[in-house]
Each structure stands twice: as structure tokens, then as C-alpha cells.
Amino acid sequence: MAAMAVLCIALGASAQTWDEWFRQKKTQIKYLVEQLSALRIYGSAVKKGYDLANSGLQTIGHLKESDLALHQEHFTSLLQVKEGVKDSKVLQRMNSLQTAIQRINTECRKRLLNDGEFTTDEKGYFAKVLNNVMKESTAIGQEAVLLTSDGNYQMADDERLKRLQALLISTEDLYVFLRQFRNNLATMALNRMREQIDAQRLRSLY
Numbered sequence: 001m002a003a004m005a006v007l008c009i010a011l012g013a014s015a016q017t018w019d020e021w022f023r024q025k026k027t028q029i030k031y032l033v034e035q036l037s038a039l040r041i042y043g044s045a046v047k048k049g050y051d052l053a054n055s056g057l058q059t060i061g062h063l064k065e066s067d068l069a070l071h072q073e074h075f076t077s078l079l080q081v082k083e084g085v086k087d088s089k090v091l092q093r094m095n096s097l098q099t100a101i102q103r104i105n106t107e108c109r110k111r112l113l114n115d116g117e118f119t120t121d122e123k124g125y126f127a128k129v130l131n132n133v134m135k136e137s138t139a140i141g142q143e144a145v146l147l148t149s150d151g152n153y154q155m156a157d158d159e160r161l162k163r164l165q166a167l168l169i170s171t172e173d174l175y176v177f178l179r180q181f182r183n184n185l186a187t188m189a190l191n192r193m194r195e196q197i198d199a200q201r202l203r204s205l206y
Contacts, residue, residue, distance in 0.1 A: 080150050081149060081160065085147075085148060085157055090161065091144065094140075094167060094171050097172060097175045098141055098171065100175055101133070101171070101174055101175055102134075102137075104182050105130055105134055108126070109127070111182075111189065112126055115189045117189040117196075118188075118189070130178075133174055136170075140167050140170055140174075144167055
């Protein structure tokens, strides 16, 4: 009887041990399944994140390329002069004044060559003044040509027109100065001619 009791106790203990072992294994298996599931979810999330990041980088790259193309197109367009600038009234007025300056300059030089009322030093000084005026006028004209020709300046139309307006003002100043200079030469020559006539009359009286 005692042996049977011990055997029953041993079997019971063994059965309890096996039962606990199976429960532990079941718990471990369940835990492993959960871990595997979690790893799958994590792996999926990582892949999605990578795909999104890669897609985002590609999108950024496309945007940069597109933005660069737009900038290049914009800067290229700034090198091209629109017809509204080439045909502007400002430029037409400037060209008209440039022609007038050239004509007055020629008139003044003829007076200096033909009139005997001016001394050699005076003629030299007046010639330098005319040369400086023509140099300034030529520089203004050259800049106007560059402003109204393609490929020279990266400027918007309003900037070109603003610069042309400034050149026009400078041209008008030159024109006004040169016209006054011509009038002064004519007045000086006329006064000296009258002085010579008066001197001759006085000499004839004595």
C-alpha cells in the first residue's frame, strides 16, 4: 500500500510537471508567434517608410530639376529683348537727339574752321569740348544698343526701360548743352565781328 501511494504521488507529480511544461511551451509558442507577428508588422512599416522616403527623395529630385529648369528658362528670357523695348518712344527720342547732337557738332566745327574771329588757343579748347560731348554721346548710344540687343544683359523689360530713360535724360542734357554752346560760339563770333567793324570805322575817322 505504501508503495502504491508513493507511485501515485510520483505519477501525480509527474503529471503536474508535464502539464506545467506543456503550458509553458504553449505560452512560449504564443509569445514567439506574437513576436513574429510584431516583427512582420515592423518589417512592413520599415519597408513602407523606406518606400515613402525613397519616393520623397525622388519627388524632391524632380522638383529640384523642375525648379532649375524654370530658373534657367527665366534667366534665358531676361537675355531676350521684347519688341516693346526695341520700339519704345524713349529709344526713338534718344535716337532723334543723337542725330541732332551729331548735326550741331558738325556745325560748330565748321564755324571754328571758317570763322577768323577765334584765336588758335580758343579753337583748340572749343574742339576739346566738342570731342568730349561726342565721346559721351557715343558711349550713351553704345549702351542703348546693348540694352536693346539680345544676349547682353539679364534684365527685365521694366529695368531696361528704366535704364533707357536715364540714358535719355543724359542725352537731353548733352543736347541742351551743345545747342547752348553753338549759340555762344555764334554770339561770340558776331560780337567780335562787330568790334572789328567798329574799330575800322574809328580808324576811318582819323
